Amino acid sequence: MSTLFILLLSCSVASPVKHSLKYFLTAASGTPNIPEFVGAAVVDEVQVGYCDSNIKRAEPKQDWIKKLIKADPQHLEWYALKCSGNQQVFRANINGLMERLNQTRGVHILQRMNGCDWDDETGEVVGFNQYGYDGEDFIALDLETLTWVAPKPQAVITKLRWDSEKARLEYNKNYYIHKCPDWLKKYVHFGKSFLQRTDLPSVSLLQKTPSSPVSCHATGFYPDKADLFWRKDGEQLHEDVDHGEILPNKDGTFQMRVDLKLSSVRPEDWSRYDCVFQLSGVKNHIVTKLDKDQIRTNWGGDPQFPVAAVIGAVVGLLLLAACISGLFIWRKKNNGFRPVNISDRSDTNVTVEENTPGATTSGEK
Structure with missing residues (x-):
């Protein structure tokens, strides 16, 4: 499940114009053969990091990421804190959602995807932060208006509460517009020979x-x-x-x-x-x-x-979608990954909609 993405072959180099940093977080309930929490970091569609509730640690998935960590040991610790913190928040949130929606059994999936795109030609940066529940959009951040968008009535309570947290909204704006692309540029620099290669099929x-x-x-x-x-x-x-x-x-x-x-x-x-x-x-x-x-x-x-x-490719895809990328039968986009600080939360006992996208997860505090 956690073994993904190694170099197959290399050909001539072609430099893509747009790059992306995506983080995928998933909490699952009623899935005994799948970890209850899975996180993955993806750069230009290549998985660079992984963690889940079974292995209880963050693992680099590329040699060039390991070199980055060797140069900056705190980088891996940062991901480890993010993994453990998000696991606690997501577990509480999915339980709260099930209770609120009168779901006592069955398989249920809570997802988060956020991060940023960066155009290395124009310099344009696009950030995003979205949550989904059971394959449908739940709530998303609009960085232009700095407000949360709630496509489902169940998420309106969350929207109203989070729209009032102005300091947190400004933090998110700074993260997705500045910090996330800074991380992405560092990843692209370290992984240039891998990410900007061309492999023919x-x-x-x-x-x-x-x-x-x-x-x-x-x-x-x-x-x-x-x-x-x-x-x-x-x-x-x-x-x-x-x-x-x-x-x-x-x-x-x-x-x-x-x-x-x-x-x-x-x-x-x-x-x-x-x-x-x-x-x-x-x-x-x-x-x-x-x-x-x-x-x-x-x-x-x-x-x-x-x-x-x-068949193996299909099974591998399902495992990737279900366990690595967080069962994103939802909408493929980007996702950001930040450490969770549970002690910063003052609303850990409120309804799930009010803390589902926990303020301290994946780029939020």
Whole structure:
């Protein structure tokens, strides 16, 4: 669960313009096989730190992060305090939410994601801080108006209380506009060779059954700024194709697929079709012709079809989403990570909505 993201291969360097620092926190109730609290730090979609309620410590996940910690030992301690403090706050909050909503059993998830984006070309910084409960938005901070937005009636009490905490709002503004991008720039500096590399994928044609669509599957590419599509006579197809999402691999690279329905393809026209992979910053595209001899199948016990690999990737994705990124079946955005100081809280016994996004968690005090 906690083993993620190591370097697979390196190619030519392409420097992305936008960088992101995201923190994901999740508290889970009714999930015996998943830690009740999980936290992860992610830089440019690469996990750099992890903690959960089982291991009870913060763990760096990249060699370059370990070098940063060696130069600044307090950095890891900072994350450790953040992990333990947030665990206590989130446990109290999810219990309070369940009680308030008359939920006595079942699986329930409380999530937080915050952090910042930084454009290293324009200097633009965008901060964000959001909470979700059971897969739906709960409350979010609007940094332009310095007010909280409550899309759910259950969060209105929280909004009113937090809108009145002016000092805390100003602290948050300073964190997301100044401190968070400062951390992000430091991470990008230390991890430059890793984060700004370009990895090209292996591309395969896969088919489950003779009547199934043909999947053009690309895996092992980095960064995730890529496109994959089918063409006919050099023109991109928009009909009879199904585009999958870009998904993370365990080693920090990515995979994606695009399916072509063969019912629309006449046998004599196969040579007119090809699959094209494009990676941002790379001029040469990978083109794979639609060729029956190149399709890897799993019918008739054909061992060439990588069923285990595909299933493993899906399982890995679910574990990543559920345990590392905090079950973010919600909305993928950014997330910030700050130490919790429980002693600073004067409202630990109030209703959950009033302390769910605890003032001292992930960039808040």
